[in-house]
Each structure stands twice: as structure tokens, then as C-alpha cells.
Amino acid sequence: xxxxxxGSFRDPKSRVYLSAxxxxxxxxSRQTEVAAMLSARFFxxxxxxxxxxxxxxxxxxTDLEEFLTASGCVSWQTVMEHDQLxxxxxxxxxxxxxxxxxxxxxxxxxxxALADGWMTKDATPYNIQFVGSRPVHIDxxxxxxxxxxxxxxxxxxxxxxxxYPILSGxxxxxxxxxxxxxxxxxxxxxxxxWARLAWSERLRPSxxxxxxxxxxxxxxxxxxxxxSSHSDLAVVGMTEKVVxxxxxxxxxxxxxxxxxxxxxxxxxxxxxSHYSPKAFxxxxxxxxxVASSRxxxxxxxxxxxxxxxxxxxxPFADYVIxxxxxxxxxxxxxxxxxxxxxxxxxxxxxxxxxxxxxxxANKERQSFFQRVRPDLVLCLAVIHHLVIxxxxxxxxxxxxxxxxxxxxxxxxxxxxxxxxxxxxxxxTNADDYRDRYDGTRITELLEDHFEVRQREEIDTRSILHLTxxx
Numbered sequence: 301x302x303x304x305x306x307g308s309f310r311d312p313k314s315r316v317y318l319s320a321x322x323x324x325x326x327x328x329s330r331q332t333e334v335a336a337m338l339s340a341r342f343f344x345x346x347x348x349x350x351x352x353x354x355x356x357x358x359x360x361x362t363d364l365e366e367f368l369t370a371s372g373c374v375s376w377q378t379v380m381e382h383d384q385l386x387x388x389x390x391x392x393x394x395x396x397x398x399x400x401x402x403x404x405x406x407x408x409x410x411x412x413a414l415a416d417g418w419m420t421k422d423a424t425p426y427n428i429q430f431v432g433s434r435p436v437h438i439d440x441x442x443x444x445x446x447x448x449x450x451x452x453x454x455x456x457x458x459x460x461x462x463x464y465p466i467l468s469g470x471x472x473x474x475x476x477x478x479x480x481x482x483x484x485x486x487x488x489x490x491x492x493x494w495a496r497l498a499w500s501e502r503l504r505p506s507x508x509x510x511x512x513x514x515x516x517x518x519x520x521x522x523x524x525x526x527x528s529s530h531s532d533l534a535v536v537g538m539t540e541k542v543v544x545x546x547x548x549x550x551x552x553x554x555x556x557x558x559x560x561x562x563x564x565x566x567x568x569x570x571x572x573s574h575y576s577p578k579a580f581x582x583x584x585x586x587x588x589x590v591a592s593s594r595x596x597x598x599x600x601x602x603x604x605x606x607x608x609x610x611x612x613x614x615p616f617a618d619y620v621i622x623x624x625x626x627x628x629x630x631x632x633x634x635x636x637x638x639x640x641x642x643x644x645x646x647x648x649x650x651x652x653x654x655x656x657x658x659x660x661a662n663k664e665r666q667s668f669f670q671r672v673r674p675d676l677v678l679c680l681a682v683i684h685h686l687v688i689x690x691x692x693x694x695x696x697x698x699x700x701x702x703x704x705x706x707x708x709x710x711x712x713x714x715x716x717x718x719x720x721x722x723x724x725x726x727x728t729n730a731d732d733y734r735d736r737y738d739g740t741r742i743t744e745l746l747e748d749h750f751e752v753r754q755r756e757e758i759d760t761r762s763i764l765h766l767t768x769x770x
Contacts, residue, residue: 301320302366302367303319304316304318304370304371305318306663306664307665307666313327313441314327314328316382317371322381323382323383324358324381325379325441326367326374326378327376327377327379328377330377330378333445334357334380337440338355338357340413340416340418341416342415342418343413343416343443345412350436351408352409352437352440353382353383353440354383355383357378357379357380357381358380364379367379382440385429386643386645387598387619388429388671389429389671390426390655391425391428391477391481392478392482393478393647393649394478395474395561395631396474396559396561396631397561397631398435398634399425399477400557401435402425402435402462403458403466403554404554405436405437406437406462407547407551410454410547411544411551414446414540414544414547417445418444418445419443419445419543420443421454422439422454423442423455424458424487425481426439427439430645431645432637432645433639433645433646442454446540449539450543452546459487459490459510459514460488461486463493463510463554464488464489464492465477465480465481465487466554467511468488468496470557473561475627475648478627482658485658485664485665490512490514490517493511494515506549506553507553509549510553561631574717574719576759579759582758583680583758583761583763584608586754586756586758586763587709588612590707590754590765591612592616594616594675595616596613596676596707597619597675598617598619598620598621598672598675599613599620599675599677600620600621600704600706601613601622601680602651602677603623603625603680603685604623604624605624605629606632607622607633607636607644607646609678610633610678611644613676613678614642614643619643621644621645622644622645623646623647623651624649626648627648630648634646651682652690652692654667654668655668675706675707676706676709677707677708677709678709679701679708679709679710680710680711680763682711684712684713684717684719684723684737685723687733688733688736688737691733693736694736694737698748699749701749702768704768706768707765707767708750708765708768709764709765710763710766711763712739712742712764713761714760714761715734715739717760717761718760720737746764749768750766750769751766751767752765752766753766
């Protein structure tokens with residue numbers, strides 16, 4: 301059965317449709333125009349090097365008939381099929397370096413398309429998806445033939461959704477861009493970015509052009525002045541070379557932005573000094589043995605930190621999602637994975653506050669757990685943080701883990717574990733949390749919701765392989 305993708309309705313000339321294992325796109329462009337795009341050098345090279353998603357025309361009569369039935373009253377002139385992505389992620393789940401890499405790819409693809417006589421009519425982070433640590437342009441409907449005198453109409457969108465969030469968070473903790481993009485699906489205005497820049501930055505010519513002048517344009521637009529048409533732009537000499545210089549200027553600006561994310565409390569957690577070498581190896585062996593026996597399609601590693609256990613299960617899984625609430629550790633993990641070809645996607649997701657539905661009718665951008673449906677979950681060295689630090693009752697933690705309906709590898713530190721003691725020391729009402737973080741209570745809850753397949757005691761911790769009861 302083919303259904304409409306809930307997040308692709310904004311472009312009146314293109315829409316995405318989904319079946320169980322296929323992705324289609326309807327276009328109002330003539331098939332000859334689409335065929336020309338698919339055979340253009342920028343597109344062919346982009347697909348070969350992985351910068352543009354694999355795409356082909358749909359010509360099978362059965363597929364076309366099913367697609368046209370599913371699309372209802374909309375009359376599409378051309379139908380394409382794209383390679384299916386393992387998981388969809390959003391820019392407010394990406395680390396700072398991920399957003400920068402996505403911006404550089406979007407700009408690079410636009411420049412290559414322009415050199416071939418094509419123009420991108422939009423330039424949002426939602427045009428990009430990550431396959432592992434590799435960014436890929438997926439919005440094939442954003443390309444259209446370039447016309448003389450045409451400006452890059454996606455310029456403002458690129459700035460508001462890529463450039464301004466990156467610049468505004470340059471001196472922050474590494475999470476500023478995500479908070480801005482989660483707060484607004486259309487990005488942030490130039491005036492907000494300009495206000496956050498230091499006075500020394502406001503003297504840089506590139507920032508004056510791409511931020512300061514755009515803030516001025518915003519004010520004029522708000523007063524109803526300063527608008528211009530495409531014909532006006534042609535008269536003043538808007539050409540392909542001018543557009544290319546604009547894109548080149550943005551590209552140069554991106555390369556000068558500091559990529560480093562500040563260290564956090566947890567960015568040094570990977571030394572795992574609270575484990576003995578023998579215990580740590582036993583934990584690795586337990587996880588590897590479960591993963592190799594289950595051969596999961598999708599693994600979700602909650603609280604992945606430096607990704608050690610994501611890498612342990614990756615050889616036995618089709619795909620691994622490594623999530624952590626800490627921007628610094630996810631950014632570090634992403635940088636370590638770049639170019640490796642590993643099947644691991646690192647994302648900044650706080651399991652206490654995962655992404656909910658966003659946009660139109662709360663369906664345009666789906667919640668995290670609508671997009672990610674694992675069949676194996678790693679919850680290692682996490683439950684004590686949830687119960688003690690985040691103040692979530694253990695029955696809610698266990699209920700949530702059961703709701704995922706996946707095999708679970710769960711690590712439970714005992715009350716005398718050094719990390720549990722440290723977390724309790726940080727609570728003014730520590731006795732209340734000792735009562736809540738009770739081993740017997742947690743075990744009973746788990747046995748009510750799961751079957752225990754395997755259990756091993758490793759120093760002050762229990763590690764369990766669980767399967768959900770129906």
C-alpha cells in the first residue's frame with residue numbers, strides 16, 4: 301500500500317509517497333525535463349559519490365497504476381523512485397559538525413547544479429539526511445532549470461536554517477543551533493543572528509553581507525519596502541556568475557567557522573575508570589554475544605556516549621542509532637565515524653525529552669519513536685541516571701522500555717556502585733531516591749514486563765538480556 305509522506309506537502313510541484321519498502325516521488329515536471337536532470341553531470345556524479353540519493357524513473361505500468369491510485373486527485377506528470385533510507389533524522393538532532401557538514405553539502409550540490417544549468421529552489425537542512433556519518437541530498441524535487449537573470453531564491457532559506465543557527469551558536473555550548481531549530485522549523489531571522497554576534501564579528505565583510513545587510517532587508521520588508529522582482533534582478537545584471545559568487549562567498553564563510561564543540565561533563569566519561577578491565581571486557585562480550593545471536597535489523601543505543609557499544613553491535617546489525625543528550629560526546633563520535641563507512645548514525649537525543657511531533661498538525665515532522673523502531677535496545681549504565689538524576693520512577697522507566705517491544709540489554713548498577721553513590725550525593729533528599737532506586741523493586745517490575753533470557757553479575761552491576769512479554 302502506498303501512502304503520502306506527511307512532511308513533503310509544501311512543494312506544490314513535488315510530493316513523496318511511501319510503501320512498506322519503497323519511496324516514490326511525483327513531479328509536475330515533464331518527463332523529458334526530469335530525464336535531462338537525471339542525466340546531467342552533477343546528478344550522475346552526485347549519485348555515484350553518494351552526495352545525491354539514488355534515483356530512477358518509474359516506468360513499470362503496475363507501479364504507475366498503483367501510484368496514481370494512491371495520489372488521488374493530484375495529477376503528476378512524472379514518477380521517480382528513490383533509494384530507501386534506514387532512518388530519518390532532523391537537524392535539531394544533529395551535532396554542530398553534522399549541521400556544518402550538511403550545510404557544506406547542500407551548498408556544494410547547489411554550486412555543481414548551477415554549473416550544469418540547474419538551480420535549487422530551496423535549501424533547507426531537511427533536504428539532507430545522514431546515512432551513517434555520510435550526508436546525502438534527498439530532495440530531488442528542489443532542482444529546476446536555471447533561467448537568465450534568476451537570483452538564487454533559496455539564499456534566504458539557506459541563511460535562516462543553516463548559516464544563522466551555526467553562527468549564533470558559535471560561542472555556545474554546542475547545543476544552541478539545535479534549540480533554535482527545534483524552536484522554529486523555518487529557522488531564525490538575520491536580525492536575531494546579528495544581535496548575537498560580537499562587535500568584532502560585525503566588522504567582518506562577509507558577515508556584514510550575509511547577516512547585517514539581510515537584517516536591514518528584513519526591516520525594510522517589514523515596512524513593506526525594498527522588494528524586487530525577477531525582472532528587476534535581470535535588469536541590474538543578475539547572472540549565473542553573480543549567483544555563483546554569492547554561493548562561493550557562503551562556502552568560504554562556512555570553512556572559517558570554528559567547528560570545535562566545548563567539552564562537557566560527560567565528554568570524558570569514556571575512560572570508564574569505575575570499571576575494572578576484566579569487568580569491562582565481560583560487558584563487551586555479553587553485548588556482542590546477544591547481538592550476534594539476534595542479528596538485529598535496527599539497534600538503538602540509549603546513552604551511547606563515545607559509541608563503544610554501538611561499535612560492538614554494529615557488525616551484527618543492519619543499522620545502529622547511537623543517541624545521547626550530550627552534544628559534545630555525539631559530535632566527537634560523529635567526527636570519529638566520518639569516512640569510516642560504519643552503519644552507525646549518532647544523534648543528539650535526550651531520552652527524557654525525545655523529539656515530539658512538529659509542524660503542521662504535529663505530523664509534518666514525526667516524533668523520534670515514530671521514525672525509529674528498533675528490534676534491539678541497549679540501555680547500558682542509564683537506568684540509575686533516569687531514576688536518580690532525572691527523577692523518573694522505575695515503573696515508568698520499565699514501562700517505557702517495554703513499550704519499545706524490542707529485545708533489551710539492560711545494565712543495572714547496584715546501590716553500592718560508585719556512580720550510584722555519586723548521583724545520590726548530588727541529591728538533597730537522597731534517602732527518597734534510595735527508596736526509589738531499590739533493586740528488588742526494579743527486578744519485580746522487569747519480571748512483570750519481560751522474560752529474562754540471560755543475566756550476568758559483573759562487579760557491582762547486573763547485565764540482563766530481556767525480551768518483552770506480550
